Amino acid sequence: MRAYTTARWIVLAVIGIMVTLLPELSPTYVSSSIALPTLTTGLCAISLTFLSTYGGLVSLAQTGLFGVAGLLAASLAVESHVDPALAGLIGIAAAATAGLLFGALASSSTGTYFLMITLALGEISYYLFSAVPAFGLHEGINAVFPPSWLGDPVRHPTAIYYFILLVAVGFHLLLRYLVRTPFGMALQGVRDDPERMTALGYNVRVHRTLAFALAAAIAGTAGVLAAWTNTRISADSISLGVTIGVLEAAVIGGMYSLEGAWIGAFTLTVLSIYGPAFTDRYATVLGILFLAIVLVSPGGLTGVLTSIDRRVRHALSNQQLPALADRGASEQPRG
Amino acid sequence: MNESIVRLRNLSKSFAGVDAVQAVEMEVTPGERRAVLGPNGAGKTTLFNLIAGAERPTAGAIELFGRDVTNLPAWQRARLGLARTFQTSRVLPGLSVEDNLYVAALGADGGHLRFVANRRDARLRSRARGAAERVGLADRLRSSARDLSHGEQRQLELGIAMVAEPRLLLLDEPAAGLSRAERQLLTQLLLSLDRDVTVMLIEHDMDVALTIAERVTIMHYGRVVLEGTPAEIRADQRVHDIYLGRTYAV
Numbered sequence: 001m002r003a004y005t006t007a008r009w010i011v012l013a014v015i016g017i018m019v020t021l022l023p024e025l026s027p028t029y030v031s032s033s034i035a036l037p038t039l040t041t042g043l044c045a046i047s048l049t050f051l052s053t054y055g056g057l058v059s060l061a062q063t064g065l066f067g068v069a070g071l072l073a074a075s076l077a078v079e080s081h082v083d084p085a086l087a088g089l090i091g092i093a094a095a096a097t098a099g100l101l102f103g104a105l106a107s108s109s110t111g112t113y114f115l116m117i118t119l120a121l122g123e124i125s126y127y128l129f130s131a132v133p134a135f136g137l138h139e140g141i142n143a144v145f146p147p148s149w150l151g152d153p154v155r156h157p158t159a160i161y162y163f164i165l166l167v168a169v170g171f172h173l174l175l176r177y178l179v180r181t182p183f184g185m186a187l188q189g190v191r192d193d194p195e196r197m198t199a200l201g202y203n204v205r206v207h208r209t210l211a212f213a214l215a216a217a218i219a220g221t222a223g224v225l226a227a228w229t230n231t232r233i234s235a236d237s238i239s240l241g242v243t244i245g246v247l248e249a250a251v252i253g254g255m256y257s258l259e260g261a262w263i264g265a266f267t268l269t270v271l272s273i274y275g276p277a278f279t280d281r282y283a284t285v286l287g288i289l290f291l292a293i294v295l296v297s298p299g300g301l302t303g304v305l306t307s308i309d310r311r312v313r314h315a316l317s318n319q320q321l322p323a324l325a326d327r328g329a330s331e332q333p334r335g
Numbered sequence: 336m337n338e339s340i341v342r343l344r345n346l347s348k349s350f351a352g353v354d355a356v357q358a359v360e361m362e363v364t365p366g367e368r369r370a371v372l373g374p375n376g377a378g379k380t381t382l383f384n385l386i387a388g389a390e391r392p393t394a395g396a397i398e399l400f401g402r403d404v405t406n407l408p409a410w411q412r413a414r415l416g417l418a419r420t421f422q423t424s425r426v427l428p429g430l431s432v433e434d435n436l437y438v439a440a441l442g443a444d445g446g447h448l449r450f451v452a453n454r455r456d457a458r459l460r461s462r463a464r465g466a467a468e469r470v471g472l473a474d475r476l477r478s479s480a481r482d483l484s485h486g487e488q489r490q491l492e493l494g495i496a497m498v499a500e501p502r503l504l505l506l507d508e509p510a511a512g513l514s515r516a517e518r519q520l521l522t523q524l525l526l527s528l529d530r531d532v533t534v535m536l537i538e539h540d541m542d543v544a545l546t547i548a549e550r551v552t553i554m555h556y557g558r559v560v561l562e563g564t565p566a567e568i569r570a571d572q573r574v575h576d577i578y579l580g581r582t583y584a585v
């Protein structure tokens with residue numbers, strides 16, 4: 001048992017070190033083509049996972065909000081020559097505001113209705129952006145660059161990698177903190193039984209709307225960062241296909257925990273890069289993989305990992321029967 | 336103070352084709368223990384839903400604590416000091432017992448849009464643990480509500496309503512599905528409630544209901560057919576005809 005726990009820590013530490021030292025350990029290509037998309041997709045996915053896991057709300061509007069921030073920031077920076085950092089912040093604020101509005105519209109429903117309303121909102125964003133010349137129509141906005149202190153995101157992605165890693169870790173920790181605050185505890189109550197919460201004095205709609213706006217700010221941040229790392233963004237960056245991709249990332253990673261968003265985004269990014277080289281039926285294979293994961297483990301890859309972990313611990317602890325039997329007995333009295 | 340805690344005037348609720356509650360007039364005074372009895376489908380739960388704001392009346396008016404709340408949403412009525420239990424337990428399955436009680440206390444406290452836990456939360460948590468103790472769940476604080484037995488869920492349901500320290504407590508069949516021993520504990524608990532709390536109780540178990548209640552309202556087909564003391568109710572032939580006779584025979 002001790003050895004296993006240690007081994008587990010070592011694996012986690014190795015992953016941590018690899019993530020931390022990635023630009024030193026790997027060619028530029030890995031940072032720019034795998035790491036950066038993983039982080040920006042993961043950030044968008046975690047906004048979805050957060051809403052779903054802690055608010056019981058599965059939203060298809062996250063890429064729409066990603067686009068609100070990304071396109072607005074890109075347009076301000078490129079067309080209006082606003083400082084990119086400021087343009088980014090304005091974009092994120094706009095996404096949060098749109099999130100308040102979307103949230104207010106969608107928050108009286110749940111389940112399929114919520115899914116449909118958010119899908120409609122996402123689609124409206126897409127069609128709106130693809131019709132407005134200021135946002136570059138379908139060609140999009142090119143030559144979008146991050147603030148100069150982040151360097152060239154394509155040829156020298158080290159600085160921007162660390163910056164986005166910091167943002168990602170920051171949001172992850174923020175969400176983990178948030179769900180234990182009074183607001184977060186109440187949000188989980190709203191997820192479990194909105195009618196019960198209403199009877200306890202909670203304004204369920206306001207609660208959902210605020211959670212939605214917060215998730216919108218995170219999705220918006222992902223949009224700005226993605227525009228910077230890709231040096232371009234267009235309405236097609238938020239098409240239905242992308243929306244589904246983010247949903248797939250969240251589901252493949254596992255919607256029962258925030259970590260799932262990163263695992264799913266990484267898996268999907270790697271598959272989308274190397275998959276097509278192995279098979280020209282990439283989309284079909286991905287679909288089958290998706291189906292398999294959903295069928296085998298509703299908790300996605302994270303669910304698979306935790307259940308393996310639990311089984312190993314269980315198997316190992318059975319070998320130490322005496323110690324555990326004692327504890328089991330003292331926990332027994334209630335049947 | 337002779338102001339009433341609950342005053343219902345000509346209160347009616349119809350669902351497609353069903354007059355669940357019809358022209359109900361009722362007054363409940365501060366500190367009173369009121370039982371609402373009647374056969375299945377009499378409209379008792381609907382009456383509670385109307386008082387709590389979970390349903391909107393088709394006609395009539397509702398006053399709580401001397402204030403017209405007919406158009407006030409349910410969550411605002413809860414903030415005024417109303418708490419309720421549901422006929423089938425409505426605990427929060429994804430949260431622990433302690434977190435269930437904490438969230439319930441937090442709702443009444445009105446501070447749930449805070450993003451930083453502070454001293455108030457420490458106080459609410461200790462209140463939550465106190466409530467767990469009162470309803471006999473002190474040793475289950477860390478258990479997920481989903482893992483509780485039926486009886487324990489009933490206990491938690493009651494704790495959730497009580498931890499809010501309400502002025503008006505609506506209990507919808509709290510004894511349903513409980514063992515005889517559990518019923519006795521429940522009766523003791525309800526008898527021990529502070530007199531600051533007004534209690535309305537729907538209960539099919541006559542022993543529980545008539546031990547606790549000072550006044551009894553009998554409903555039948557959505558109407559109030561009789562109101563009186565437990566003794567009057569026991570003696571009334573109509574009540575035996577529509578309800579008590581059958582239940583007592585069991």
Ligand SMILES: Nc1ncnc2c1ncn2[C@@H]1O[C@H](COP(=O)(O)OP(=O)(O)OP(=O)(O)O)[C@@H](O)[C@H]1O
Nearest residue numbers: 350351353355373374375376377378379380381382
């Ligand atoms: N949401 C609803 N939609 C349609 N009809 C309803 C609804 N709620 C209650 N009813 C009907 O209203 C009537 C009263 O129901 P209610 O649940 O208030 O009775 P009750 O006295 O609580 O009964 P029980 O003792 O079985 O709990 C019943 O005929 C019921 O079918």
Ligand SMILES: [Mg+2]
Nearest residue numbers: 379380381422
């Ligand atoms: Mg009922």
